[in-house]
Structures are given as structure tokens and as C-alpha cells.
Amino acid sequence: MSADAVVVGAGLAGLTAGVRLAEAGLRTTLVGKGPGAMHLAPATIDVLGYAPDLVERPAAALPSFVAERPDHPYARLSADTVAASAEWLSAHMPPLAYVGTLEENYLLPTAVGVPKPSAFVPEAMAAGDLRSGSRFAFAGLRALKDFYPALLADNLSQAKLPTGVTVDARAVHLSDPGTEADVSPLGYARMFEDREFRSVVAAELLPRLEPGESVGFPSVLGLHEHRTTWLDLQDRLGRPVFEVPTLPPSVAGIRLFHALRDAFLAAGGRLLIGSTAAGAETKDGVVTHVVIQTAAARPTPIEARWFVLATGGFAEGAIFLDSYGEVHESVFGLAVSGVPAAGEPRFVPRYFDDQPMGRAGIAVDERLRPLDADGNVAFRNLFTAGAALGGAEPWRELSGNGLALASGFAVASAIVEWAS
Amino acid sequence: MDTMEWVRGSLDHCVKCTICETFCPVSNVTPLFPGPKYVGPQLERFRTDDGSPDASLDYCSGCGICTTVCPQGVKIAEINSQARAKMKAQRGIPLRDRIIARPSAMGKVGTPLAPIANFFLKNHAFRWLVERTLRVHRKAPMPLFAGRTFQSWARRHPPLTPATKAIVYFHGCSANHFEPRVAQMAVAVLEHNGYRVIVPRQDCCGLPLQSNGLFDDARRYVRKLARNLEPYARRGYDIVATSTSCGLMLKREAREILELEDDEDLRTVSAHMFDICEFLLSLHERGALRTDFRPLDMRVPYHAPCQQQGHGIGKPALELFGLIPGLEVVDSDVACCGVAGTYGLKTEKYDIAMEVGAPLFRQVTAVATEVAACDSETCRWQITRATGIPSVHPVELLYRAYGLS
Ligand SMILES: Cc1cc2nc3c(=O)[nH]c(=O)nc-3n(C[C@H](O)[C@H](O)[C@H](O)COP(=O)(O)OP(=O)(O)OC[C@H]3O[C@@H](n4cnc5c(N)ncnc54)[C@H](O)[C@@H]3O)c2cc1C
Ligand code: SF4
Ligand code: SF4
Numbered sequence: 001m002s003a004d005a006v007v008v009g010a011g012l013a014g015l016t017a018g019v020r021l022a023e024a025g026l027r028t029t030l031v032g033k034g035p036g037a038m039h040l041a042p043a044t045i046d047v048l049g050y051a052p053d054l055v056e057r058p059a060a061a062l063p064s065f066v067a068e069r070p071d072h073p074y075a076r077l078s079a080d081t082v083a084a085s086a087e088w089l090s091a092h093m094p095p096l097a098y099v100g101t102l103e104e105n106y107l108l109p110t111a112v113g114v115p116k117p118s119a120f121v122p123e124a125m126a127a128g129d130l131r132s133g134s135r136f137a138f139a140g141l142r143a144l145k146d147f148y149p150a151l152l153a154d155n156l157s158q159a160k161l162p163t164g165v166t167v168d169a170r171a172v173h174l175s176d177p178g179t180e181a182d183v184s185p186l187g188y189a190r191m192f193e194d195r196e197f198r199s200v201v202a203a204e205l206l207p208r209l210e211p212g213e214s215v216g217f218p219s220v221l222g223l224h225e226h227r228t229t230w231l232d233l234q235d236r237l238g239r240p241v242f243e244v245p246t247l248p249p250s251v252a253g254i255r256l257f258h259a260l261r262d263a264f265l266a267a268g269g270r271l272l273i274g275s276t277a278a279g280a281e282t283k284d285g286v287v288t289h290v291v292i293q294t295a296a297a298r299p300t301p302i303e304a305r306w307f308v309l310a311t312g313g314f315a316e317g318a319i320f321l322d323s324y325g326e327v328h329e330s331v332f333g334l335a336v337s338g339v340p341a342a343g344e345p346r347f348v349p350r351y352f353d354d355q356p357m358g359r360a361g362i363a364v365d366e367r368l369r370p371l372d373a374d375g376n377v378a379f380r381n382l383f384t385a386g387a388a389l390g391g392a393e394p395w396r397e398l399s400g401n402g403l404a405l406a407s408g409f410a411v412a413s414a415i416v417e418w419a420s
Numbered sequence: 421m422d423t424m425e426w427v428r429g430s431l432d433h434c435v436k437c438t439i440c441e442t443f444c445p446v447s448n449v450t451p452l453f454p455g456p457k458y459v460g461p462q463l464e465r466f467r468t469d470d471g472s473p474d475a476s477l478d479y480c481s482g483c484g485i486c487t488t489v490c491p492q493g494v495k496i497a498e499i500n501s502q503a504r505a506k507m508k509a510q511r512g513i514p515l516r517d518r519i520i521a522r523p524s525a526m527g528k529v530g531t532p533l534a535p536i537a538n539f540f541l542k543n544h545a546f547r548w549l550v551e552r553t554l555r556v557h558r559k560a561p562m563p564l565f566a567g568r569t570f571q572s573w574a575r576r577h578p579p580l581t582p583a584t585k586a587i588v589y590f591h592g593c594s595a596n597h598f599e600p601r602v603a604q605m606a607v608a609v610l611e612h613n614g615y616r617v618i619v620p621r622q623d624c625c626g627l628p629l630q631s632n633g634l635f636d637d638a639r640r641y642v643r644k645l646a647r648n649l650e651p652y653a654r655r656g657y658d659i660v661a662t663s664t665s666c667g668l669m670l671k672r673e674a675r676e677i678l679e680l681e682d683d684e685d686l687r688t689v690s691a692h693m694f695d696i697c698e699f700l701l702s703l704h705e706r707g708a709l710r711t712d713f714r715p716l717d718m719r720v721p722y723h724a725p726c727q728q729q730g731h732g733i734g735k736p737a738l739e740l741f742g743l744i745p746g747l748e749v750v751d752s753d754v755a756c757c758g759v760a761g762t763y764g765l766k767t768e769k770y771d772i773a774m775e776v777g778a779p780l781f782r783q784v785t786a787v788a789t790e791v792a793a794c795d796s797e798t799c800r801w802q803i804t805r806a807t808g809i810p811s812v813h814p815v816e817l818l819y820r821a822y823g824l825s
Contacts, residue, residue, distance in 0.1 A: 001702070001705065002705050029734075032491075033490075033491045033492075033493065034439055034488075034489045034490050034491030034492075035439055035489060035491065036491065039437070039438070039439045039442060040437055040438070040439075181451040181454070184438075184441060184442075184455075186441075186442050186448070187448075190448075248437055248438045249438045249439070249441065249442045254442060262753075265751070270734050270739070271734055271735075272732055272733065272734045273488060273489065273729070273732075274487070274488035274489065274729065274730065274732045275732035275733075276493070292732070293732075294671075294731060294732035294733055295668055295671040295672040295730060295731045295732050295733075296671040296672070296690050296691060296692075296693050296694075296731075297671070297672075297675070297687050297690035297691045298690075298691040298692075315435070316491060317492070317493075
């Protein structure tokens, strides 16, 4: 097989790069073992939420954040790039409008009622903004496991908001949809696409709402017809309606995945889902092929001029720790930076604590090209984006999607510029 | 590590991300099937030699979509297939499954009797009787016998001369007995591109036996087939298949599901197997595909079947269609037509299969001006049965556009 550009990874970083490359007219092949974290994570674009204190204004916080962390990927991505990438996403997917700016973070409730800072959020989540305080009713769907509006409301009512305001939140449980089995978020998303179902929900809910209350639903308001579903429900209830991210699977994330995948295909991209990039061929400091494993018992090399590594982090197997305690990058055999020295602790007991291994990843130059162990560009035509980048701690900083989007956007810019 | 350990052992890689659950076409339409994560890596831990704690496994259609999308490499569909075979061995395999799993045997009986056999297959009363006795749904798509096999045509077909290149064609049972036209068109398209087409003796690949849990028989068939094809592969010939599911069987499924990873013949064959569209596109990328296509003025919905997606090669048919002037192709974003080989024929699964395919049928009906295109035979029959719109293999569009008809 051959292409102009090959992207490895079908997460937010890889798909963003893929869409932009394909739309720039490059013959682009995207290889992914499967979809990435988008199916699991809320679709919010969190640029910077904690540094380590709560960040209210990401644009203002970024300069000192990167000054203190010269190895952080944001040190290679200007604030303009971050903002441009979010603007691109929003303008690009009309049915999936995003709102927000880099100037300030929203504070949206999580499924367990923690206020979470996000810079760019799906339009249908925005009315959950807690910053100015308000009155909220959270609707509970009985067959949806893992979503407990009473817990959500209780925690939220006790939350300390930076603005000093308090939130008045309560739960309203809707009756059973009549199915015996649990219903997944996706199952509910399909049910909500049905007008009849929405009218039953609205009829049950309306008399139980109090004046001035906005209504939060788990993020299941439609999959393919999300916007009409959400707007219709808002109409029926006569008040702001918003979605709260659920535990996996994330319907909001799946919508984002669909939108990006469809844009990629519409631009003529070639998508190979279910194939694994198992290695590469290189020559004189240049990658010539990525070798993928398809169903046949033969390696399939894909020849291209540019390559993007967007394979995620440890969770996706992009980077792995072997039984000798060594850390490897799985496709190009790149050097992994930020690995604690032999004998130093690699992990600490509490998951969300500062994990010494947490910043391990690929170190890059200004154009996001991987560096070798000596700090030189490893391959001139290989770029890296997303969670594979070293130096960040996305889950502590709340920067995962912001980094994935901005870096995917930036590597595409670098390649398109080179190509022209 | 033997394959069983490797397929089953992959369940330890499951991180419970639920990605497979969001894609499973069956669990998305019926509560009878709790989904791949649950039935695959989760329940497998509880299965012992004494049996499976849960029979919902039987509702897995084996479409393989879960394995295709699992980012952790869990062999979910393969785990399910192996567990289903064990469960059926313990609980007994219905006569129906033993019959529909043998298309080549059916073909041998039906071909000489084609007019009579077809009369019965088209007869409502007969289909009703079959439903009552065998539990094959009376409305399920059933192919008709062509009356003359592709093999017999191929034996009389003069080889292309002069030819500098040769290729081996694996036609599968369905093209042999039911759709020899598809195979003849494949030969014509390959010959048009300068290939002498070798059609070795071949029988069933064992896939329907495998899907119905008859593993020993499936192994016998696939090993024999591999033995017949291996000498060509060893000499460097590529092998193309028009049946995308049988091609996948030879590429990977037999090695994994039937634990034949050590079968050298199969490995050699797998290394040389190509889906026909994959092969033609690779020719095009090397500048070796003839592009003297005439315009085809029609709008065609294209469905890449689940088993085609299992190849991990993208959708080469779409790119080939892009070479044909005038042809407008609308790619269906539906992953499965529901039938999944023989699943949708079974009375207790027919409704599920139709519901799985419903969004596809709507797209096909909305888009098609003349025909729909799809790589897999059982899926074509399902689409046609459900929509009334004739469905063709992608090579048929190439054949027409080359003006070979
Ligand atoms: C449950 C969960 C909740 C999260 N919540 C938040 C949040 O609230 N806010 C936030 O900002 N971030 C959050 N994140 C993090 C954020 O989602 C990720 O940091 C970001 O999406 C990473 O994107 P990516 O494209 O770099 O990688 P991924 O999305 O991980 O994609 C990696 C891709 O590479 C593929 N791949 C890997 N290896 C290979 C190979 N060898 N061959 C082929 N393909 C390969 C994978 O299959 C996958 O398609 C969350 C993550 C998870 C899992
Ligand atoms: S997609 Fe794979 S890892 Fe995720 S739940 Fe399914 S089997 Fe487990
Ligand atoms: S093989 Fe198909 S039907 Fe069976 S669990 Fe996987 S996706 Fe579902």
C-alpha cells in the first residue's frame, strides 16, 4: 500500500491530524487497532484545569505553566495553536458545535458531582456551567447503571466553587422504561431519538420541576440526531437542558468520533480499523514505511512520505513497560523520555497521585518530531501527537483532549506546510 | 503458546472499556444478548469443562466486529466461537445446523437436481415445512442452485494466452453452486488485466461448520483445502478470493478459532491470500491495473460486510469504484446486514438479524437506482431478500465498466 501520509492511531489526536491532512489533499491512510479514548472520555476539550491549583483562565495560566515545565508538550504548542485547533473543531463539525474560549474555563458537573474545568465544551453541556450558581434538577434514568443523580446532586450542593456561590441541586428519578435489562448509555441515546419517548419523559418530568431549575440529563440525548433531540427536549421542558458526561461508554465522545471519522472518509481518507502497526522501515534518518499486521499472515508495508504517531499512552499499548523494567515505544522503537532512573520509584500507591512514571512519553522538537536519546530528531518525517507525548500528566492537569486536539492539529500544519 | 491459550489468554487484556459493546450489532438490538465484553472476556472466566453458566452466547452472530474494534487485541469473537462450539457439543447440535453448515454437500445434491430443488426452495409451503421441521425461517434468504457449477465451467474455459502472469482463484462453495456468474466475472476481470487464472480443485473452507460449532469437521475441510492451495502459494502465486468471509477464514479465522496456528499449509496460504478487491487495488497502486473503464451511470449503495472489515484492509472496493466514471457510490455506515453467514436463517434469530440490518436496508432502498454492491454472498442475498434490490459483488461493476459483458 502507499499514501502521502500515514497516521497511526484513531484517537482524537490521530483523527484530527488525519482529517486535516486528507482535506489538504494528501492521500492519507489512518491505521488504528480500534477507536481510542474518545469512546470513553467526556467530549469536553480540557486544555488546562489544574496547575496544580484550579485554573479559571487557561490563556492567562499557560505562559507560567510552560515556563515551569519546559518539557511539557504545551511548551511546543503556542496558545494560538491551541485556540485555533478548538476553533477548527467547532467550525468543522456544525452538528457538533462547541462553545467556549481559551480565556476562561467552564465548570461542569461530572457524573459524581465534582465541578470540572473545561475550556471548550459541547453546546449541549454548556448550560451545566456551575460558576454563577443556579438551581439544577438532575434526571435519573433507572435502567442506566452507574449514573446516580442523588449522589451527583448531593456532592454538588456541597461543592466549594471558586466564585463563592453555592449550587442548589437535587435529583429527580424517572420511572423505569419497562425493560428488565440494564440499558447502556448508547441504548438510552437511541431511545431518546424517538419523539414518543421524549414526550413521555417530558410529561413525567415537567410537573415535578420547580421554577428556575435547569435540567441535567446523563449524556444520552441522541447519537445520530443529537442536536434535534436535545433542542426538542429543551423545548418541551421550557428551560435549559444540559448533558452530564457518563461513565464509559461516552455517547458524547462517540458523536465526536463519528464526526471526525466521517469527515476523514468524506475527504477521501483511507481508514484501516482493526489493523495494528507492528513496525517500520527506515533509511538514513527517514521513515519509509509503516508495517501493519492485517488478517493475512504477512506483513503489509505502507509506503509514505510523512508519518504521524498518535498511538496514545500506556493504556493503548503505544508505550509499554517490559518485564525488565524497560519502557519502549511499540511502532518505531523510539526513545521514551521521562522514565524514572533505575532504582528510583516508578509508581506510587495512589492512582491519582504524582506518578513518577506518569510523564514518560516521547520527547519532541518544536515541530513535534520525536527526539532520540541524545536529543536529536529521530526521523525527519515522523511527527507525534496526543497522549504519546511525554512531559504531561493529562489526568492531573486535565489537559488530555486539549493536548490531543492541538498537537494533532499542529502536526498536520507542519506536514501540509512541508508538502507545499 | 498454543492457539487456544493465546485466543483465550487474550481475555486478560480486557480493560472493560466497553468499546466492543458500543459496536456489537446484536446487543444493540436485543436484550437477549448482553454484549461482547460480558459474554466474551467476562463470562469466559466462568466457563469450565462442565459447561457455560449462560446460554446467551448462542445469540452472538460471530460477525467479528467486536474483535475488529477492540483496541486491546482481545479476541472476543474467537473466544465466543470456541466457547459456543464447546457449549453445543455439550448440549447437542441441532440437525438444522448440521445441514446448513454444509453448502458444498448441499450443492452436490442440489446442482444436478437444480430445477426441482429450486422449485421447492421457491415454494412457500415447502419453506413453511422446513421452518416447522428444521427451524430455518421461511422468509430467510436462500440461494437457488445454478444447475452448472463454476468448476465445470472453469474446466472448459480456455486459459488466457499469451499470459505473463498467473494467479490462483479460490472461488468458494457459493460461487461454485449458486453464483457461478460472479466467479466467471472475476476470471474475466483478472484476464482483462493479463492474468492467467488457475482454478485448483477445491472444496468448502469449513467456515459454516465452524460458525455452527462443528469444529472437527471444519478442521478437516480447511486443512484439505489448504493442502490443495499450498503448492501454489509455496511457488509464489497469489491467491484471490471473491468470498470475503471464506477468504478471511483462510487468512486468519481457521488459524485462530480452530487452533490451527501450527498448520504450515495454512500459514503459507494465508500469507498469499488476497481479497479480490484488495488485490486489484494493489495492482492499481503499482500502476498495473487497466483503467479503460466505460462510464456506469448509476448510484450504488455499497456495504462492506463485517467479515470484509475483519481483513483490516479498509474498503478497497470503494477506491476501485472511484476509478469508474459516472458511478456514484454511497458507502453505508452500517456495520452488519444481520445475516452473518447462517445466523439470520435460523428461526429464533431471524427477527434479530432483520433488525440488525434494518438501517442498512433503509439506506439501500433510499440510494439504489439499479443495484447494491456488497462483497459477501450471504449478505447480498440478505439485502436482496429484504429490499428487493439486486445486490452484486464489486467485481460485477468492474466487469460491466470494462465492457466485458
Ligand atoms: C475514561 C477516560 C476519561 C478521560 N477524561 C478526560 C477528561 O475529562 N478530560 C480530558 O481532557 N481528557 C480526558 N481523558 C484523556 C483523553 O481522552 C486522552 O488524553 C486523549 O483522548 C488522548 O488522545 P490520543 O488520540 O492521543 O490517544 P487515544 O485516544 O488513546 O488513541 C490512541 C489510538 O492509537 C491506536 N493504537 C495504539 N497503538 C497502535 C498500533 N500499534 N497500531 C495501530 N493503532 C494503534 C489505538 O487503537 C487508538 O485508536 C480521559 C481518558 C479516559 C480513558
Ligand atoms: S473493547 Fe476489548 S478491552 Fe474494551 S471491553 Fe471490549 S474486550 Fe474489553
Ligand atoms: S461477534 Fe458480533 S455479535 Fe458476537 S459479540 Fe462480537 S460484535 Fe457481537
